[in-house]
Amino acid sequence: MGRCCRCNGRLLCMCLLPCMMTGHLLVYILVSIFVTISYAPPKITVHYVAPGVSVNSSAMASHPLGPFWNLRLEDSALWNRLQHAWDRQHNPILRGNTTGKMSKTKERRLSQIEEGCLSDCMSHKCSVPRMDDLNSLPEQIRAFIKSMHCREYPLLINQPGMCRSNNSNLRSMDSPMLLMAIKSQVGNFENRQAIRETWGRSGVVKGESKIKSGLVRTVFLLGRQDSSTGPHPDLKNLLELENQKYGDILQWDFRDSFFNLTLKDLLFWNWLEQHCPTALFVFKGDDDVLVRTDVLVDYLHKQLEEHNLWRAYTNETDINLFVGDVINNAMPNRDPSTKYYIPESFYKGVYPPYAGGGGVVYSVSLALRLKKVSERVRLFPIDDVYLGMCLHRLGLSPAHHPGFLTFDLPHTERGNPCAYGPVLLVHRRTPKEMLTLWKQLQNVPGQC
């Protein structure tokens, strides 16, 4: 009897258990199928609007491409610390509606967090940011830190009529297709003159293919270089004469130095918004480069055509163009003997993708958005990197174009005009070289 029971139990186990398991599996499958059929994905309607983008734009990203608020604080680096405070202050989740009125105590707390001040810079009421090893740093970065809260300087020489017409019928004719904004220094008269005589000549420029043309205007961006900013000879009268003759100088009241170059971008954007918002594209570059303006005009026409095609589908009116020689994953230079030296106590981390060396081309509509977002990005001493930081905050990256030659052609090719076929820009040319090369490039087509 007992033996038989044991035998039945084993039978039960061997037969019933698999049956039960199969049954469970079936139920599981049925439930899964039912759930899958009845499930509808939730509709995500939250849109992230980058500051400065027009509200009606249909090209809004549905969500940020990456983490856009860095909540981890790099406590030991000054720039990161100051930027972190601004990020918190402008974070819509932490701060809610910032367009509304703030209470007095809230405001005071903010200015304490900030350790600097936004505007009001000429009145010298701002405190210089605290930094422990400030006195052990090179003079250049020290001077930068002491004035990095200042970003508004008055214009000394303006060109309010550059893009304006007295004849309203011709308004569209007066709006430049391409505005050349060239960073120069008071003493570099020879460079400016060579640019005026070659690639920066104001007027209608025919494209290389001779089919299309565009109106080009040139302005030079200058700071101050006189006895008040260092041992400089006073060239004020000469500059005035030059401006009377050519009317293409913009000068602001700040010391023209390498670490102040970012100011030229910011102040130029202010000027652009006020005096030339109807231009289409900007070339921004140095006064020791050579730009093939005719090739650039053709390139920009192609961009416009592509944009118009795109626009037919999306109704998107803003052109988002930013091209140059793009550098990815660059680390700050930590060699104190170089001009680009950024100490670790000032900035930590990798640089965002940026367009370096010589010059970049961007659309005016993007420049206006960059201006807006720059109000939320702390000044950085290297201008190219700063532009990369601002682009990054708009969720954009600079586009690489192989025609921007930061590092020039190989030595043996430099004298050969045929080697310049696809080149848009070459870096480091003296005024004399500019004139020679420009002349050679005018007679290229037949030979190559």
Ligand SMILES: *[C@@H]1O[C@H](CO)[C@@H](O)[C@H](O)[C@H]1NC(C)=O
């Ligand atoms: C958005 O479109 C509406 C009507 O379509 C218009 O009244 C408004 O001015 C537009 N806003 C912007 C910022 O373009």
Ligand SMILES: *[C@@H]1O[C@H](CO)[C@@H](O)[C@H](O)[C@H]1NC(C)=O
């Ligand atoms: C923000 O606050 C201002 C003033 O209190 C108000 O006019 C505005 O509608 C608010 N905006 C939002 C998105 O709540």
Ligand SMILES: *[C@@H]1O[C@H](CO)[C@@H](O)[C@H](O)[C@H]1NC(C)=O
């Ligand atoms: C436009 O008008 C102003 C005065 O209203 C004058 O000074 C200027 O020369 C004029 N410009 C041109 C291009 O006619």
Ligand SMILES: *[C@@H]1O[C@H](CO)[C@@H](O)[C@H](O)[C@H]1NC(C)=O
């Ligand atoms: C930038 O310009 C301001 C105003 O002239 C000056 O105080 C500051 O020292 C300059 N910064 C550098 C790094 O030269």
Ligand SMILES: *[C@@H]1O[C@H](CO)[C@@H](O)[C@H](O)[C@H]1NC(C)=O
């Ligand atoms: C673009 O605008 C036109 C008219 O303004 C409208 O009919 C069309 O639906 C819009 N297209 C898109 C993709 O928004």
